[in-house]
Amino acid sequence: MKLIILRNNLKEGLSAVEKAVSENNNLPILKNVLLKTDNNQIRISTTNLDLAISKSILGKIIEEGGITVPFSTLYSIVNNSDSERISLEQDNNTLILKTDNYEAKIQGLNEEEFPIIPKIENSKNYLEIEPAILKNSILKVLSAAQISEIRPEISGILLDFQLTILKLAATDSFRLAEKTLASNQFGANFNRGFKIIIPLKTTQEILRVFKENQSISIFVDSNQILLKTNDLELISRLIDGVYPDYEQIIPKDIETEIQVEREPLINAVKLVSSFSGKNNDIKLKVKDKKILEIYSASQYLGENHYLVPAKVNGPDFKEVAFNWRYLMDGLKALDSEKIIFGLNGENKPAILKSPEDVSYFYILMPIKNT
Amino acid sequence: MDLNQLWQSVLGEIGLQISRPNFITWLKNSQLIEKKDGVALVALPNNFAKNWVQTKYHKIILGALRSIDENTKKVDFIVNLNQNPSPALLDKETDLENNSQLIFPEFKLDPETNLNPRYTLNSFVVGSSNEMTYAAASAVIDDIGKKYNPLFIHGGVGLGKTHLIQAIGNEIKNRYKNKVKVRYVPSEKFINDVVAGVRSKNMEPVKSKYRGVDVLIIDDIQSIGGKKTTEEEFFNTFNTLYENSRQIIISSDRPPNFLPALHERLRSRFEGGMIARIEYPDYELRMAVLKTKLGERGVSLDEGVISLIANKIQKNLRELDGALNRILFYRQVKNVEVDAKMAEQIINETVKQSSHNVNPNLIIKKVADYFDIQPADIAGKCRKKEFVEPRQVAIYLLRDLLDLSYPYIGEKIGKRDHTTAMYAYEKVSREINKSHDFSQKVLMIKDTIDKESNS
Numbered sequence: 001m002k003l004i005i006l007r008n009n010l011k012e013g014l015s016a017v018e019k020a021v022s023e024n025n026n027l028p029i030l031k032n033v034l035l036k037t038d039n040n041q042i043r044i045s046t047t048n049l050d051l052a053i054s055k056s057i058l059g060k061i062i063e064e065g066g067i068t069v070p071f072s073t074l075y076s077i078v079n080n081s082d083s084e085r086i087s088l089e090q091d092n093n094t095l096i097l098k099t100d101n102y103e104a105k106i107q108g109l110n111e112e113e114f115p116i117i118p119k120i121e122n123s124k125n126y127l128e129i130e131p132a133i134l135k136n137s138i139l140k141v142l143s144a145a146q147i148s149e150i151r152p153e154i155s156g157i158l159l160d161f162q163l164t165i166l167k168l169a170a171t172d173s174f175r176l177a178e179k180t181l182a183s184n185q186f187g188a189n190f191n192r193g194f195k196i197i198i199p200l201k202t203t204q205e206i207l208r209v210f211k212e213n214q215s216i217s218i219f220v221d222s223n224q225i226l227l228k229t230n231d232l233e234l235i236s237r238l239i240d241g242v243y244p245d246y247e248q249i250i251p252k253d254i255e256t257e258i259q260v261e262r263e264p265l266i267n268a269v270k271l272v273s274s275f276s277g278k279n280n281d282i283k284l285k286v287k288d289k290k291i292l293e294i295y296s297a298s299q300y301l302g303e304n305h306y307l308v309p310a311k312v313n314g315p316d317f318k319e320v321a322f323n324w325r326y327l328m329d330g331l332k333a334l335d336s337e338k339i340i341f342g343l344n345g346e347n348k349p350a351i352l353k354s355p356e357d358v359s360y361f362y363i364l365m366p367i368k369n370t
Numbered sequence: 371m372d373l374n375q376l377w378q379s380v381l382g383e384i385g386l387q388i389s390r391p392n393f394i395t396w397l398k399n400s401q402l403i404e405k406k407d408g409v410a411l412v413a414l415p416n417n418f419a420k421n422w423v424q425t426k427y428h429k430i431i432l433g434a435l436r437s438i439d440e441n442t443k444k445v446d447f448i449v450n451l452n453q454n455p456s457p458a459l460l461d462k463e464t465d466l467e468n469n470s471q472l473i474f475p476e477f478k479l480d481p482e483t484n485l486n487p488r489y490t491l492n493s494f495v496v497g498s499s500n501e502m503t504y505a506a507a508s509a510v511i512d513d514i515g516k517k518y519n520p521l522f523i524h525g526g527v528g529l530g531k532t533h534l535i536q537a538i539g540n541e542i543k544n545r546y547k548n549k550v551k552v553r554y555v556p557s558e559k560f561i562n563d564v565v566a567g568v569r570s571k572n573m574e575p576v577k578s579k580y581r582g583v584d585v586l587i588i589d590d591i592q593s594i595g596g597k598k599t600t601e602e603e604f605f606n607t608f609n610t611l612y613e614n615s616r617q618i619i620i621s622s623d624r625p626p627n628f629l630p631a632l633h634e635r636l637r638s639r640f641e642g643g644m645i646a647r648i649e650y651p652d653y654e655l656r657m658a659v660l661k662t663k664l665g666e667r668g669v670s671l672d673e674g675v676i677s678l679i680a681n682k683i684q685k686n687l688r689e690l691d692g693a694l695n696r697i698l699f700y701r702q703v704k705n706v707e708v709d710a711k712m713a714e715q716i717i718n719e720t721v722k723q724s725s726h727n728v729n730p731n732l733i734i735k736k737v738a739d740y741f742d743i744q745p746a747d748i749a750g751k752c753r754k755k756e757f758v759e760p761r762q763v764a765i766y767l768l769r770d771l772l773d774l775s776y777p778y779i780g781e782k783i784g785k786r787d788h789t790t791a792m793y794a795y796e797k798v799s800r801e802i803n804k805s806h807d808f809s810q811k812v813l814m815i816k817d818t819i820d821k822e823s824n825s
Binding site for chain 2: 024025026047049050052115116117118151153162163171173176192193195222223224237241242245246247248249279281323347349363366367368
């Protein structure tokens with residue numbers, strides 16, 4: 001293999017695949033990046049056996065071939081170099097990297113040793129979606145999920161494709177967020193619906209690697225997902241498991257519906273949280289049908305109250321406590337000026353949503369009042 | 371040699387030919403899952419492993435298999451999804467509960483089976499009112515799909531149907547490890563799934579979800595009556611499972627022949643298995659249930675108070691639990707020992723809520739209806755046996771449900787003396803605790819009164 005590449009191209013390629021590099025004592029080659037010529041392009045791939053990312057970059061190919069070298073070594077050279085062009089040449093298992101005034105010989109391994117990146121079985125049917133829409137939807141639900149060792153099936157985001165709508169949902173069993181996309185926000189040629197659970201780490205990579213300019217094609221089979229643009233491919237295993245039937249959790253009726261402005265509420269939660277205890281609890285109360293009082297008290301620190309004007313529908317309620325971080329996550333995921341906060345007493349799930357946009361909601365459980 | 375042993379010796383041989391790191395990375399979680407007509411099927415934990423093993427080790431594996439069984443012609447590889455058994459939920463559940471952050475109640479369920487691990491056979495208290503059903507349940511657990519299929523359990527609200535059928539599921543799951551696939555579903559959920567399937571024009575998930583199990587437990591079957599598509603789907607599911615001798619367990623609030631909305635063919639299917647009835651709990655069972663509940667919580671309560679709860683709440687174990695909770699809560703909050711008098715007050719507060727629509731005339735009418743006499747006969751002077759018993763029962767219920775004064779009751783029932791009313795009340799109370807049949811009778815009357823007052 002012999003190539004000449006613009007440093008920026010190489011850097012961009014390496015940075016796209018960076019996070020799939022892994023330390024694995026059994027298989028040290030996973031620390032490596034695979035460079036391989038492929039149809040007049042240079043393909044850069046890494047994998048940690050859960051996830052594999054490949055990026056194609058342009059460059060001048062003088063001689064075809066492929067090699068793997070330790071990622072961090074190559075990346076730091078490319079990052080620190082000040083040359084515009086870099087020449088790469090393979091000599092057996094050594095990669096010779098040259099610029100005008102610099103030369104490095106990197107010990108590599110034969111490309112045959114590198115794990116084979118799996119393919120997806122069904123390459124006919126796919127979803128097509130704009131990166132901005134996909135990323136925005138993931139961001140809206142992501143904060144509700146957490147890696148759970150007890151429940152692997154919720155350590156990911158549910159992608160529920162129902163032909164005419166596409167739903168994304170995430171939960172950590174304390175809160176749950178769901179975003180629904182209408183058929184004009186994506187394209188699809190599947191003839192039946194499916195539900196898959198994408199590992200959280202994969203969703204974070206999706207957010208990181210896909211740039212705004214090319215639409216993403218999504219392919220799935222029973223245990224993998226492939227996201228693909230012209231020059232980027234991300235393939236990941238799926239989480240095997242049955243996603244909880246969260247429909248039952250969504251409150252059907254709301255006892256007390258409060259409409260408030262989002263910014264002041266965020267501010268209130270932030271301020272009041274300074275006195276919250278070990279379990280991050282802050283308390284809410286409705287006064288005179290028009291004021292939402294948010295307060296917290298600590299026997300060591302003191303106490304504070306914040307009053308937010310609100311429109312209240314339904315009976316006043318005594319007191320309900322929430323983990324302020326969870327509440328904040330929900331408030332931040334919304335982007336409307338006003339929000340609806342639906343409460344159902346002190347131990348049933350509450351719901352946050354926007355008055356205009358029905359495609360998103362965030363449900364959270366209160367903290368038990370002690 | 372079983373598949374597992376065979377595979378272990380194959381792995382032993384492969385281990386000699388490839389490096390240790392490679393062996394651990396690619397073959398550690400492999401499994402030989404099938405060998406048929408010379409084709410061996412090897413399961414690997416992920417696609418990477420599948421690709422790698424297929425490309426690099428295919429020959430070695432085939433060779434190793436052949437050296438043990440020379441009929442092996444071919445090896446196929448698949449990605450096995452069920453290799454990571456879900457860890458026990460129970461251990462961690464207590465952790466979650468200690469934290470005051472509430473979790474979605476649905477998340478306490480086992481995602482695989484939809485069962486609540488809280489319901490166990492051990493915590494199911496057996497008495498004369500449910501021993502038959504319990505025996506049938508035990509038989510089903512011992513002999514899945516063969517002995518009593520379907521098992522149809524019916525009984526009134528709050529008598530422990532859900533507890534029992536979930537406990538059967540949990541017991542099966544634990545006893546047969548994960549070899550038997552159990553799924554519990556409330557009918558409501560089944561309906562929702564069918565509706566969702568119809569809406570997304572894809573019934574496959576519903577089918578595979580319910581037809582691919584070894585034990586299907588369906589709760590409150592009466593609610594699917596009259597919903598045509600759901601009934602159809604259920605009927606087909608039922609047949610598929612039944613024909614493959616999979617176990618079906620059904621609960622209902624009434625026996626199959628009292629499910630008019632359900633299609634005849636479905637009903638006759640139910641009647642083809644074992645129909646077991648859970649009756650109203652007798653006094654001993656109620657006491658036992660209360661004591662079990664106290665034991666579970668690790669607290670104690672005055673014997674007199676326990677007996678009072680058992681006496682006051684007769685036909686619903688859930689209410690029994692509720693009353694107990696309330697008393698314990700009261701004790702904890704006020705930090706005082708609850709005596710019989712206080713307990714009675716607490717219980718009355720809750721009982722009254724449910725009977726606010728009950729009036730003396732309704733009680734008299736329902737008692738008369740039950741015994742097939744005229745309401746006037748209850749207040750009448752005739753002392754024939756067929757009138758005396760209803761009269762005493764009516765007096766008992768007036769006192770028990772409405773807490774009316776004895777003089778008032780006496781006045782109402784044919785201008786009798788208050789001592790007559792007192793005597794009748796005590797006699798019936800005694801009789802209820804003594805005779806099972808009699809207490810069932812009184813409870814059924816109470817039930818009809820309840821139904822009337824709530825409608």
